[in-house]
Amino acid sequence: MKIAVCLRRTPDTTAKIVIAAGGTSIDETGVKFVPNPYDEYAIEAAIALKEKAGAGETVVVALGADSVQETLRTALAMGIDRAVHLQGNASADGLENARALADHVRGGGYDLVLFGKLAVDDYGQQTGAMVAELLELPCATAITMLEIADGRATVEREVEGGVEQATCALPAVFTCDKGLNNPRLPSLKGIMAARKKPFDIAPVTVAAGAVTVASLVLPPERAAGRIVGEGAAAVPALMQLLVSDAKVI
Amino acid sequence: MANVLAVLEVRNGALRKGSAELLAAARRLADASGGTVDALVCSTGAVNTDTLGAAGADRVLSASHADFANYCPDGTVATVASVSAQYRAIVVSASATGKDLAPRIAARINAPCAMDVTSVDLSGDTIRVVRPVYAGKALQTVDLRGSTVIAVRPGAYAGLGAGKAGANVSITVPPFTKRLDVTGIRTANTGLLDVAEARVVISGGRGLGDPKHFVLLEELAAAFGGEAAVGASRAVVDAGWAEHGAQVGQTGKTVAPELYIAVGISGAIQHLAGMRTAKVIVAINRDKDAPIFKVADYGIVGDLFEVVPALTAAVKQVKAH
Amino acid sequence: MGVVLPVRHQAPLPTTLIRAETPRAEAIELDVLIVGGGPAGLACAIQLARSAPDLGVGVLEKAGSLGEHSLSGAVINPIALRALFPDKPDSEFPFRQRVEGEAVYFMTAAGSLRIPTPPTMKNHGNYTVSLCELVRWLGEQAEALGVNIFPGFPAESLLVDGQRVIGVRTVAGGLDRDRNPTDVFQEPTDLTAKVVVLAEGTRGPLAQAWRDWQQVGSDNPQIFALGVKEVWEIPQPLDRVIHTLGWPLPRDAFGGSWCYPMGPNQVSIGLVVGLDYHDAGLDVHESLQRMKLHPLFRGLLQGGTLLEWGAKTIPEGGYYAIPHRLSGDGVMMIGDTAGLVDVPSLKGIHYAMESGMLAATAIVAALQQHGGGGGAHLAAYDQAVRQSRIVGDMHVTRNMRLAFKDGFVGGVVKAGLMTISRGAFPGGRIAMAADAEAPRETHADTPFVPDNVLTFSKVDAVFKSGNATRDTIPSHLVVGRDITGDVADFYAHLCPAGVYERQGDTLRVNPPNCVDCKATDVLGPRWTPREGGSGPRYRLM
Numbered sequence A: 001m002k003i004a005v006c007l008r009r010t011p012d013t014t015a016k017i018v019i020a021a022g023g024t025s026i027d028e029t030g031v032k033f034v035p036n037p038y039d040e041y042a043i044e045a046a047i048a049l050k051e052k053a054g055a056g057e058t059v060v061v062a063l064g065a066d067s068v069q070e071t072l073r074t075a076l077a078m079g080i081d082r083a084v085h086l087q088g089n090a091s092a093d094g095l096e097n098a099r100a101l102a103d104h105v106r107g108g109g110y111d112l113v114l115f116g117k118l119a120v121d122d123y124g125q126q127t128g129a130m131v132a133e134l135l136e137l138p139c140a141t142a143i144t145m146l147e148i149a150d151g152r153a154t155v156e157r158e159v160e161g162g163v164e165q166a167t168c169a170l171p172a173v174f175t176c177d178k179g180l181n182n183p184r185l186p187s188l189k190g191i192m193a194a195r196k197k198p199f200d201i202a203p204v205t206v207a208a209g210a211v212t213v214a215s216l217v218l219p220p221e222r223a224a225g226r227i228v229g230e231g232a233a234a235v236p237a238l239m240q241l242l243v244s245d246a247k248v249i
Numbered sequence B: 001m002a003n004v005l006a007v008l009e010v011r012n013g014a015l016r017k018g019s020a021e022l023l024a025a026a027r028r029l030a031d032a033s034g035g036t037v038d039a040l041v042c043s044t045g046a047v048n049t050d051t052l053g054a055a056g057a058d059r060v061l062s063a064s065h066a067d068f069a070n071y072c073p074d075g076t077v078a079t080v081a082s083v084s085a086q087y088r089a090i091v092v093s094a095s096a097t098g099k100d101l102a103p104r105i106a107a108r109i110n111a112p113c114a115m116d117v118t119s120v121d122l123s124g125d126t127i128r129v130v131r132p133v134y135a136g137k138a139l140q141t142v143d144l145r146g147s148t149v150i151a152v153r154p155g156a157y158a159g160l161g162a163g164k165a166g167a168n169v170s171i172t173v174p175p176f177t178k179r180l181d182v183t184g185i186r187t188a189n190t191g192l193l194d195v196a197e198a199r200v201v202i203s204g205g206r207g208l209g210d211p212k213h214f215v216l217l218e219e220l221a222a223a224f225g226g227e228a229a230v231g232a233s234r235a236v237v238d239a240g241w242a243e244h245g246a247q248v249g250q251t252g253k254t255v256a257p258e259l260y261i262a263v264g265i266s267g268a269i270q271h272l273a274g275m276r277t278a279k280v281i282v283a284i285n286r287d288k289d290a291p292i293f294k295v296a297d298y299g300i301v302g303d304l305f306e307v308v309p310a311l312t313a314a315v316k317q318v319k320a321h
Numbered sequence C: 001m002g003v004v005l006p007v008r009h010q011a012p013l014p015t016t017l018i019r020a021e022t023p024r025a026e027a028i029e030l031d032v033l034i035v036g037g038g039p040a041g042l043a044c045a046i047q048l049a050r051s052a053p054d055l056g057v058g059v060l061e062k063a064g065s066l067g068e069h070s071l072s073g074a075v076i077n078p079i080a081l082r083a084l085f086p087d088k089p090d091s092e093f094p095f096r097q098r099v100e101g102e103a104v105y106f107m108t109a110a111g112s113l114r115i116p117t118p119p120t121m122k123n124h125g126n127y128t129v130s131l132c133e134l135v136r137w138l139g140e141q142a143e144a145l146g147v148n149i150f151p152g153f154p155a156e157s158l159l160v161d162g163q164r165v166i167g168v169r170t171v172a173g174g175l176d177r178d179r180n181p182t183d184v185f186q187e188p189t190d191l192t193a194k195v196v197v198l199a200e201g202t203r204g205p206l207a208q209a210w211r212d213w214q215q216v217g218s219d220n221p222q223i224f225a226l227g228v229k230e231v232w233e234i235p236q237p238l239d240r241v242i243h244t245l246g247w248p249l250p251r252d253a254f255g256g257s258w259c260y261p262m263g264p265n266q267v268s269i270g271l272v273v274g275l276d277y278h279d280a281g282l283d284v285h286e287s288l289q290r291m292k293l294h295p296l297f298r299g300l301l302q303g304g305t306l307l308e309w310g311a312k313t314i315p316e317g318g319y320y321a322i323p324h325r326l327s328g329d330g331v332m333m334i335g336d337t338a339g340l341v342d343v344p345s346l347k348g349i350h351y352a353m354e355s356g357m358l359a360a361t362a363i364v365a366a367l368q369q370h371g372g373g374g375g376a377h378l379a380a381y382d383q384a385v386r387q388s389r390i391v392g393d394m395h396v397t398r399n400m401r402l403a404f405k406d407g408f409v410g411g412v413v414k415a416g417l418m419t420i421s422r423g424a425f426p427g428g429r430i431a432m433a434a435d436a437e438a439p440r441e442t443h444a445d446t447p448f449v450p451d452n453v454l455t456f457s458k459v460d461a462v463f464k465s466g467n468a469t470r471d472t473i474p475s476h477l478v479v480g481r482d483i484t485g486d487v488a489d490f491y492a493h494l495c496p497a498g499v500y501e502r503q504g505d506t507l508r509v510n511p512p513n514c515v516d517c518k519a520t521d522v523l524g525p526r527w528t529p530r531e532g533g534s535g536p537r538y539r540l541m
Ligand SMILES: Cc1cc2nc3c(=O)[nH]c(=O)nc-3n(C[C@H](O)[C@H](O)[C@H](O)COP(=O)(O)OP(=O)(O)OC[C@H]3O[C@@H](n4cnc5c(N)ncnc54)[C@H](O)[C@@H]3O)c2cc1C
Pocket: C035, C036, C037, C038, C039, C040, C041, C060, C061, C062, C063, C067, C069, C070, C071, C072, C073, C074, C075, C076, C077, C131, C153, C154, C155, C156, C199, C200, C201, C202, C204, C206, C226, C227, C228, C229, C270, C272, C312, C313, C314, C334, C335, C336, C337, C340, C341, C346, C347, C348, C349, C350, C352, C529
């Protein structure tokens, strides 16, 4: 079983968002960066599948500036075998990034290519499915269950009001959602071993694409609320507001 | 001129709700340049599309195929791609299915894609969209050039009702390879609704005074009829009054329901961090200075043991109509 | 009015901190293992990796990533950084800004009086820093030199063989409240090393346990102060470093405040109080909140935002509290763990780094000449520290903090005479009792109501420390005996993070709130190492 995991470096989800000068990106000063949390489900799935198969190789691939190397190392410390840094600046156009990743994965002999379902920074939610389409491989997004048997995968994904079930042949591309597994933490041994694992750097040029970020702003502050009234006597007024104004009942 | 294709969702032989909202977004784009809106319905055949014209579709394109009994991404992408050249924008609803579909279409037709869009505008050569990023902690405005694929957030646009009857056109599904086989949908077997998924969340804090008073909140939740879940603040979870799975806050669950009712919760920031993106927040608390009132849209100052039962009765009454 | 005598209610140190066990089969072998990734531990690691690149060096850090448990004022004396990185210009160090002006005030409830800056508090030529940032930077340097840094792995106990320290065991991860493994359970790991360097910082449990076990005493017991600190974004820059004495502290408490500029739009503001205070209701967090409303600070902070909050203790015993031995068989103590802080100048960072470098030199010599970390060979470190600037500086101010034990006014006079006489006045050593032995008087107190603009509750403060500890971890706090309502109240005021609450006449403990300041370890419930990554996640402290 040969598995690729595409990894993104994202700000810690608890980081305070400050808009940088220029108004199109966040100010990264002092911000802690971590492996994208959804990608950790993909990493865990890859490691667990290889452990179960007893043989194979897991490879983690990241596109971006040199800062992603630290993130790749975290994946190695968790137990991934090998890292590839596609060195270049990612585009605001997800399709261009997908192309760069697909070009690398194509011909790599992978049985599975795994992604997180979204990156917690730009919420792009597209790279995995685009790579699948570019590689003409079967794909399911946001999976919460994955079983591999006899060269086929069975997956589940949450949809409104239920759980969708699907199957496909390998090789395939999946994007992983919370619920798929519990990602392991790097172990001490893993951190030490990570230093010695193969780490390739391949420069890439990503085209600009057809997308420009015009601005990034903080959402408007919640408008100050109001006290509707006191005690049970205020309930009819509240109901009126909830039903007619806010339309939530 | 920007013609727009809205790809609608079908489940169990019927259009999914949200179709009208999506058509409203499509109309907004098309009308900006005198373009037309087509609605694409992929199904096995008999789907009632009568309302679509009124909702804004100039034409309804019906594509039928035996493989469309369940969601069939490969067939849908092939169908969209076969007509995509006529459209400036292809819009889908940012539902679980729509978000799966949009990037596939984009990659197939070589177009950029924007997900979870809350507003769309056409200006000259570019389509400008706004979308929440960083878990809603920032809003990004993005310009997309050329033909584009856009997944519009449910609820971003209200459905229209004024249109005319749309023309019905059948289109052929081109040959495609069914790489993914969706076999069906099972209903989730979780007995209780999770706070992270419920449309309405009613949370209790120390103000309840005693774990047994949670029953008041359960009654209020029940009045909403299966769309409400009961949550709790960390203080009461730590005290063992409620399960950890019900905890809302920084170290518990982050929820973004349409309606959040905080009962007897003071409003520590660690709690607010878990629920401040709720659409409407209601606070019920005896202490008029409680910080929760600063973030609540509507507050009632008073004894929760009187207010909550009155609210339960009122909700029941509305729901009964 | 009642009296609480803290020591009466304190549990003894857990015996599990020292384990005479054979390391597990899977143990990781290193040459030198450093416990604690603060300035002391990282300076030691860097110096080791430089002078003996072949050594296997590891640093265990309990914070989820480096710097997240680091908190200091801080104005730093740059000499240690310059010595550790002789090739780097000052501009490459992660300083916030150079100290360009300074002022000391004596505060009263309504006003403040500027007083001359005592020589020990002069800061010209020093720099303001965020210790978090400095530690992250030191970590990058260490990693580049090949040091293994293990963030998120607290040392739980020392592994010993006879009298010799041979390694440590890490804390298990992923246990539930009843210590049952969950699906993210992580087994403890054993690490063995020829030398274990204890750089745990203030009030380290492993060092305490080792000293108890090996009966390593000091002339005076170590005493501590608790500092509560906030970082604010402010509309107008502050042009100087400020120190204050007096209000809001009662006259019989030792301490003071600081406010340091951290670049054009941030300041660090904090209050430090000696833990031998007499009023059981004294609450450092609340005192800092009140202090921010004083005219001296209000204008500065108004219109600003609280970015981060944190708390930590400082060893304040000074020269006479330095342990009689700083090394033993296979083990050494550096930095705050060894009590190397100069109190009048409120400085420890450069001493911590220097002690780490001295330790590294002694380790390299011992390993090269003797192949092991036997006590006799590591003792060169003791000697080096005693002859260094660290102990030299601490000797000059040896009695200064101690002079304040009976009140502030007398203390000021005595401290003045000490400064003039370079420490020779009053001659000899002022004896000091451990903080827990000072009785506290209880009074009815007036609850503090925060305005949520300039002042904040403890619950909100803990949020601002970034603390997102898993709520279901086992308690790491060991509560002692006979906890009455008064004692519960005392703990509730003492702990800045709202870990303790009085409920009726009983004590309620909320362990996940803990920010590892160690204040109650000094005066009440014991702190023990808990799951890695728990506690605060400081970025700016
Ligand atoms: C409020 C305050 C203000 C101060 N102001 C100044 C100032 O202005 N200038 C100045 O020079 N000094 C100042 N100091 C003192 C200075 O911060 C310390 O002397 C210095 O940080 C000591 O460095 P250290 O490496 O010994 O300990 P620390 O910085 O405390 O580092 C110890 C590290 O060890 C880790 N650790 C502890 N136990 C374990 C374990 N069991 N396993 C793994 N890891 C562990 C901790 O998480 C921490 O990261 C101040 C201190 C305080 C509290």
